[in-house]
Amino acid sequence: MRDLLPEIRTWQHQGKTVALATVVKAWGSSPRPLGAKMAISSEGEMAGSVSGGCVEGAVVEEALAVLSSGRAKLIEYGVSDDLAWTVGLSCGGKLEIFIEPLS
Amino acid sequence: MEQAILDKLEEKLAAHETVAVATVLRGPIAGQVLLDATGRILAGGFESEQLTAAVAVSSKSYLADLRSGREEIRIDDQTSDLFFEVYPPPPQIIVIGAVHVAIHLIAFGKRLGYRTVVIDPRTAFATVERFAEADELLIEWPTEALAKLVITDNTYFAMLTHDLKIDLPAIEIALRSPARYIGTLGSKKTHSKRVAALREGRFSEPDIARIHNPIGLDLGGRRAEEIALAIIAEIVAVRHGRP
Secondary structure, eight states, X not given: OTTTXXXXXXXXXXXXXXXXXXXXXXXXXXXXXXTOEEEEETTSOEEEOSXXXXXXXXXXXXXXXXXXXXXXXXXXXXXXXXTHHHHOOTTSOEEEEEXXXXX | OOXXXXXXXXXXXXXXXOEEEEXXXXXXXXXXXXXXXXXXXXXXXXXXXXXHHHHHHHHHHHHHHTOOEEEEEEETTEEEXXXXXXXXOOOEEEEESOXXXXXXXXXXXXXXXXXXXXXXXXXXXXXXXXXXXXXXXXXXXXXXXXXXXXXXXXXXXXXXXXXHHHHHHHHHHHHTSOXXXXXXOOOHHHHHHHHHHHHHTTOOHHHHTTEESSOSOOOOOOSHHHHHHXXXXXXXXXXXXXX
16 A cells, blocks of 8 residues: 555546555465555556456456446456456466445 | 545554554445554544444454454344455664665665665765665664664664674664564674674574574675665565575
C-alpha cells in the first residue's frame, strides 16, 4: 500500500476514480502474499500487482465494472476457474481477490 | 475504502505506526474500519455495534502477531466474512558511515521499502546533498545517534567505516540490541582487531558470531554499486530466513 499511495493520489488529483484490488486468500503456489495490492484508475491505468502477471488483465476489467457500479466484489481466480484458459494461474495456485472502489 | 480511512491510513503509514484495516468481504453488514496497534478504531465503522465490538477484539491477535488473516464472525445467526490486514512498521536499515557505498545502499533500501538511517559524525561525508534519499541523516557519533532510534528485530545494521573508533561503539550497541542483522565492512585484519576489542569488552563468542564479516553476499563485484547490491541482497536473505 505504501508504494501505491503516490500513484493513487496522482490519479485522484487528476479527477479519476480509483479501485483497489487486494489478495484476501491465496492457496498453493500463488506468487504474491496475502494483502498484495493493485490500484486501478478509471482510465484503466494500474499500479502494483496481485499475481505474477497472470490475472492483472482480468482484474482491471473487474475493477472498471466495480468503479461504474460503485459496489465492491470478491472474485476467485485459479486453475479450476471457467476462465482458466484466459486468466488461469500458470503456477497452479488459487487466489481470492477483493476489489473495492475508493470513495 | 472511504476517503477518511485512506487519509488516516496514509498518515499512520507515513508515521511508521502499526495499524490494521478490517473489511467485511461478504455478509449482511458491509463496512470497514481502521484500527491502531491497540485495536482502537481510528476511522470507518460498521452498522452493527456488536460487529464493531467483535472486530475490535479479533483484531488484537492479528496486531500482536503482525500478520494479516481471514476470519468469519457470527452474530445472531448471521456470518460476516472479514479480512484483517495488518500494516507493520517497515524494516529499517541503519548505516554507520556516510561513505560512497552507503549512498547506493540507501537507494536500494528505499526501493525495497526499508526505512533508512545514515549515521556519521564526519561532516565531510555526511551531507544532506549526498543523502537526500535517506529518511534520517544523523551527523553525530553512533552512541549519541543510536540512543535516539528504536532498534527492533526488524532492524538491519551496515557498518561501513572500517574505522574502529566509529564502528566499534555502534557494533557494541547493535550486539546488545535485538537487531536482525549486523554486517561489517573490512579486511580480515580489521575484523580480527574488532573481534579482539569485542572479546575484551566481554562479548561472548555467540554474540560475535552474529556479525556478518565480510559484509554482503559474495557476488564478486568491486564497484560501490555492486558492493551495495551484495549488502542489500544479504539483508533480504537474512530477513527471509536464509542463512
